[in-house]
Every structure is written in structure tokens, then in C-alpha cells.
Amino acid sequence: MLQGAVREDALTAVAGGYELRVGLPWIRSMPLSSIRGLVATLDGRPAEELGVRLGTRAVPGDALAAESVWWFIQDRLVLVLPDALCSTDGQHHEVSVDFELMVPYLQAGGDGPLVLPIHLEARLAVSPAVRGGASRDVS
Numbered sequence: 818m819l820q821g822a823v824r825e826d827a828l829t830a831v832a833g834g835y836e837l838r839v840g841l842p843w844i845r846s847m848p849l850s851s852i853r854g855l856v857a858t859l860d861g862r863p864a865e866e867l868g869v870r871l872g873t874r875a876v877p878g879d880a881l882a883a884e885s886v887w888w889f890i891q892d893r894l895v896l897v898l899p900d901a902l903c904s905t906d907g908q909h910h911e912v913s914v915d916f917e918l919m920v921p922y923l924q925a926g927g928d929g930p931l932v933l934p935i936h937l938e939a940r941l942a943v944s945p946a947v948r949g950g951a952s953r954d955v956s
Contacts, residue, residue: 822937826944827893828912835859835943836870838893838954839914842935849884849894849955853917853932857896860911868897872956892955913938 822842829836837857841847849871855878857864867878871886875897888894896914914937923931 823912823914823939823941825941827939828910828941828943829945830943831897833899835898837896837898837912837914839896839937840893841888841890842937843890843918843920843933846887846889847918847920849881849886849888851919851921852881852888853919855879855881855896855916856914857898858911858913859898864896864898866899868899870895870897870954872954886955888955892953894955909940909942911938911940 822840824838824840827838829838855867855869857867857878864878869876869878869881871884876884878896914935916935918933918935920931920933925931
């Protein structure tokens with residue numbers, strides 16, 4: 818499940834930084850409000866102002882709890898990494914994404930829903946913007 822979450826073409830350069838497309842590392846689609854503590858790093862540097870692009874809307878990474886949008890398993894969540902992280906050193910970049918996935922339909926004892934820690938990492942080359950294919954961006 819985790820291996821397919823960050824594909825080889827996941828990192829693209831855009832005006833003002835990078836976009837990193839991440840697949841949902843779970844067996845079912847989940848509401849974006851299930852995502853907590855979203856953190857991304859590029860070459861070991863954390864994205865201080867991590868954003869998420871939902872269609873034409875830009876949403877702060879820490880505001881997903883208020884979203885009613887669903888993250889379908891075939892779709893990619895677009896993380897916006899700010900310009901300050903951009904580096905022209907080398908052709909490959911180490912990326913990592915961490916978050917907690919709250920699974921509302923699975924109870925973890927009397928403490929509430931199951932919460933899974935998710936850690937994704939990959940060494941990626943910057944890819945040209947690619948559209949089409951089997952997956953879409955979450956919007």
C-alpha cells in the first residue's frame with residue numbers, strides 16, 4: 818500500500834515551488850478531514866507553509882479537518898511545497914510526507930477511531946507536468 822503512494826512522477830516544478838502528488842495509502846477512500854498533522858520535507862527541509870491544492874482552491878495543510886472533500890484511492894493529493902524549499906542542486910530530491918490517518922469506521926477500543934501513523938518517502942527526479950492517466954488530483 819505505501820509503495821504506490823509516491824510514484825516516480827510525483828514531483829513537479831511549478832511557479833513558486835514544487836507540487837508533490839501523493840496517493841492515499843489505505844484500502845478505502847477517506848474524507849480529507851481524516852488527515853491530521855500533515856508534514857512534508859524536501860531534501861530534509863520541512864515545508865513551513867505547506868499547502869494543498871484542491872482543484873482551483875489553495876488550502877493550508879493544517880486546515881484539512883474542515884474539508885468535506887473525499888480522497889479517493891485512485892486520486893492524488895497535491896501538496897504545494899513553497900519556493901523557499903527549492904534547490905537546483907542535483908537532479909534528484911529526497912521527499913517525505915508524514916501524517917496521521919484517522920479511520921472513522923474502525924474503533925480502537927473505547928478511545929475512539931483507529932489512528933494510523935503514515936510515513937512516506939522517496940528519492941525523486943523533478944518530472945514535467947503530466948496530465949491524464951488513471952489518477953486525478955483531489956479537487
